[in-house]
Amino acid sequence: MAEASIDSVTASETGASFDAVVIGAGFSGMYMLHRLRGLGLTARVYEAGDGVGGTWYWNRYPGARCDVESVEYCYSFSEELRQEWDWTERYPSQPEILRYAEHVADRFELRRDLRFRTRVTRAAYDEAASRWRVETDRGDRVTARFLITAVGCLSDARVPGIPGAGSFRGESFHTGRWPHEEVDFTGKRVAVIGTGSSGIQIIPVIAERAAQVTVFQRTPNFTIPAWNRPLQPEYARWVKENYAEIRSTMRDSLFGIAASFNTGSALEASEQERLAELEARWAHGGPGFLGAFGDTAVDPRANELVAEFVRDKIRRTVADPRVAELLSPRDHPIGTKRPCFDTDYYATFNRPNVRLVDVRATPIEEITQTGLRTAGAAYEVDTIVYATGYDALTGALLAIDVTGAGGASLRAKWAAGPRTYLGLMTAGFPNLFTITGPGSPSVLSNMFVSIEQHVDWIAGCLRHLAETGAAVIEAGPGAEDAWTRHVGDVAAQTLFPLADSWYLGANVPGKPRVFLPYPGGVGAYRVICDEVAAKGYEGFVLSP
Known part of the structure; x- marks a missing residue:
């Protein structure tokens, strides 16, 4: 593990060009890389830690354990992987989940496209070239047609500002x-x-x-x-x-x-x-x-x-x-x-x-x-x-300086709360996808089910773009407005808004009180996403 991680840290890349840059090498980023390869696309994955696993790389505290049963908290895309991996406990511990992540990285030879100990600091959309320009804290300066964030829902640790x-x-x-x-x-x-x-x-x-x-x-x-x-x-x-x-x-x-x-x-x-x-x-x-x-x-x-x-x-x-x-x-x-x-x-x-x-x-x-x-x-x-939690769902993404079409800032756009279409894209930021971001079931679900659904949907979308000759896709403002209202309306039909929870951003002073995940359920959400794709990606704007 350690040797492979060191090999995956190289001198900074300048001028390199990829079909896609993925931010994060947790379970979202690893599966996204696997699907991108299957589409014949080149990709680079940047990860702030020195190993794979995302949440389970960072959360090593004594007693850390998943709250979904082990046989359900795993990938389903590979029958061979399912059959060869044996879990030892009903609820898997952090060390066992991390071993599983490392096994996946090795089994599917993912490490050669990963760059560890590398944090993406800035991403700017170049409209003239229809490409994202991505910068890291190691001095990387690369471009990519697609930018896919797999930064995690609970990865921006929050320490309260207690005096002294x-x-x-x-x-x-x-x-x-x-x-x-x-x-x-x-x-x-x-x-x-x-x-x-x-x-x-x-x-x-x-x-x-x-x-x-x-x-x-x-x-x-x-x-x-x-x-x-x-x-x-x-x-x-x-x-x-x-x-x-x-x-x-x-x-x-x-x-x-x-x-x-x-x-x-x-x-x-x-x-x-x-x-x-x-x-x-x-x-x-x-x-x-x-x-x-x-x-x-x-x-x-x-x-x-x-x-x-x-x-x-x-x-x-x-x-x-x-x-x-x-x-x-x-x-x-x-x-x-x-x-x-x-x-x-x-x-x-x-x-x-x-x-x-x-x-x-x-x-x-x-x-x-x-x-x-x-x-x-x-x-x-x-x-x-x-044990004070995280700036959930938006914190890790907004820690990156992201600017879209016309130099628009994602931080400024989301100043009053995140706005997305299906939790997958946000208007004004072409070819930028978010995996299990705000507006999707994400933290209200078994993350593996939501991760695979999102990654598969994104992969299908990229295939559609290739087949139709479209170069750019982004959320339409009207569709984004309607989805944002829908998420709020569904939440209002439940008791969720009655709690001062991190689902609403209540644990972070100054954070807008907006219900962040989609509470309609993963099954209903999947049907909506599939229908949107079947209708030619209704609500999205595709252009050559």
Whole structure:
């Protein structure tokens, strides 16, 4: 791995020309490269890290694990790949997912077109040449007919601007930028700031080793037990034998997973029926719990019944009633923030070396040389872990200086929120495609299902351009306006807007409050995209 990565870093390229430049060598970028090669197109992939894997390259924190089952969280494009790879656990850990990414890169000989430790800093569209001019921090100056962003939805790590952070004398880490070497928490006093998905995963692991763990929580989150376990060989074999049928079900589903979803109403079910359904799904664990009833996502009364079921589980698990109440969310409907799936999270707060600080009641005022100070007390710590999330969906893309036709800035265009057509293109930026960007199901789905759908659609579009002799494609402004409204309208029919979540950009000060992903489901979205393509790419403008 290391040797191949070093070989993929060369002197800066100046004047090179490609059919396509892809930004990012995660699972989106790797599959896009594979499809571009299949079309006979030349491509260069630039990656800021020194290896493949994207999110799973950067997120190396203890306890990092996918919340989609391993047999579903993988590529489907290659039957040979599906049959030869064996997962070891129900929910794959970060090291195992990264090994899978490296296996894919080697098996399909992708590394020769990858450039690691190279960050794209600027991309400008040259209208006269109908080409993108791309610059990197290593001095590369290349051109490409197509620019395809595979920058990831959760890749722009956000550290809150707490006064005094630079003065801390101990170690500090962000879960999304974890060091490659092991961090030893043994005997240390550790502060964890944040109780989102990464915080919920890392806190129980740190608590097993540290002398003291102080969790600083602003907003409690609902979390469902994952009940992770070794993958049984018989089940893995059955999946391989029936994978085509399983994948078809996933593609037509709401979230891109094979879990069964009950369309019945929580309000119409008797209390006995409702509790039986919820108990069965709790015992199974994972994302299928949120599919217990069809009205949970749209009816506040139904949602509250499911939310109270989880709060009751918290009360039954956490010994201290005061702590249990602090851990019980009451400011947002269940499922309207990123669903979390845990291993012993609530039980961890029964440990004598774990304490919970409510920073909504006593905000963090500053970080000192030796710890943190809130409005109520000072805390001496050796290590600070920031589990504070990301500038989701738009942050990584807007970190690049992108200018389209007429020198228009993408940052300026999206100043009031992202505007896309199908989440695939944005008007005024010809031949620029975004994979799982804002306006697509992306983070509301199994990312592999959405990645493959987007990449396949883009590949089909490029083939269409070649067959028709068109050189340029871009989103039509009218189609973009209609799609942007549609995304907002669908979100408004759900309970999503009732939560101050990163789905709405609420975790980043100053970020526009716009619902970012498309909540209509991957199955419905696929049908829309396929219909647009079948109608000659309706809503897009093609030109020679």
